[in-house]
Amino acid sequence: MSTLVYITSSNGVGKSAFEAVTYAKKMGGDVVVVTTGSADSSVLAGLGQYGASKVLVDRSVTSDDSQQLTRVIATAVASTNANAIVFSHDLVAKAVAPRLSVRLKAGLVAGATSLPTTDGGFTCSVNVFSGKAFGNVNVKTDKKIISLLPNSIQPESTGSACAVEEFNGNAGESRIKVISTKKPEGEIPLPEAELVVSAGRGMKGPENWGIVEDLAKELGAATACSRPVADIGWRPHHEHVGQTGVAIRPNLYIAAGISGAIQHLAGVNGSKVIVAINTDPEAPFFKAADYGVLGDVFEVLPRLTEALKKFHASNN
Numbered sequence: 001m002s003t004l005v006y007i008t009s010s011n012g013v014g015k016s017a018f019e020a021v022t023y024a025k026k027m028g029g030d031v032v033v034v035t036t037g038s039a040d041s042s043v044l045a046g047l048g049q050y051g052a053s054k055v056l057v058d059r060s061v062t063s064d065d066s067q068q069l070t071r072v073i074a075t076a077v078a079s080t081n082a083n084a085i086v087f088s089h090d091l092v093a094k095a096v097a098p099r100l101s102v103r104l105k106a107g108l109v110a111g112a113t114s115l116p117t118t119d120g121g122f123t124c125s126v127n128v129f130s131g132k133a134f135g136n137v138n139v140k141t142d143k144k145i146i147s148l149l150p151n152s153i154q155p156e157s158t159g160s161a162c163a164v165e166e167f168n169g170n171a172g173e174s175r176i177k178v179i180s181t182k183k184p185e186g187e188i189p190l191p192e193a194e195l196v197v198s199a200g201r202g203m204k205g206p207e208n209w210g211i212v213e214d215l216a217k218e219l220g221a222a223t224a225c226s227r228p229v230a231d232i233g234w235r236p237h238h239e240h241v242g243q244t245g246v247a248i249r250p251n252l253y254i255a256a257g258i259s260g261a262i263q264h265l266a267g268v269n270g271s272k273v274i275v276a277i278n279t280d281p282e283a284p285f286f287k288a289a290d291y292g293v294l295g296d297v298f299e300v301l302p303r304l305t306e307a308l309k310k311f312h313a314s315n316n
Helices: 015-027 041-050 066-080 091-104 210-219 227-231 262-268 297-314
Strands: 002-006 030-036 054-058 084-088 107-112 123-128 133-138 144-148 163-166 195-199 222-225 252-256 273-278 291-294
Touching (some): 002 066, 015 030, 015 041, 015 144, 041 054, 091 107, 091 144, 107 123, 210 252, 273 297
Parallel strands (some): 002 030, 002 084, 030 054, 107 144, 195 222
Antiparallel strands (some): 123 133
16 A cells, blocks of 8 residues: 655644654555645655655645645645545645545545554544544545544654655645734644643633643643633633634643533543543533542642642652
């Protein structure tokens, strides 16, 4: 099998790219990466450590125009004779993968959570009903497209740097005019974060967010918030997690002062461990959480931060 992996490199090459390449390598066969933009060749060459044999770069495409990207990837599929195409299940994949599926007449698995099984066909597991259950998708077409749900596989660095080649993907002219770009702030992008500290209206105001950030800093975690907090302007919208915000699947999700409405839970219930902190014993989050702390966030968060500082000090 030959597999083509598309990665988004406009914001750098991060964990999601390493996951996608590792996933493709575990599928077996040769793995070629295709990307666009102006990412540094030495950084792209590092994808060889995760299993890529080479990286193709089309420098002519500088935006996430889904039509251009579809043409570039389709050209790369033809030149590499790839049987499978792998994306990370992000906003770009949600726009491009369905287009590519129609163009190539290829079956699409959106949001795969496991490696495909080939006993009796080509089958991948996916989350259904907002992560409350699993489903199996069987692909019968010759070419297969898979978008991998973030944090579904651990990146494995076992190889060495690979070649990076300039590539003409016949992207054509963009029909989209980008007027401005606003990129999320913070050191750790939420979809890639393994640890997340989130808070809601229980914080009572934006001026109290310092205790959330202190805990996140001590953990090396990203910060997030509930929708009402983003809507009233306490926190930026890119931190909003939930059904209508960013869906995340970290190893640890700490929810402070969030009641746990079903829309919020739909975006975070893929977390491996959930810790809920709330003064209301009837808060819905306690039913979904692995651990619950019945207490005031203004007392619990500083004590957690202090305990972590002592732990780090004694283990350095």
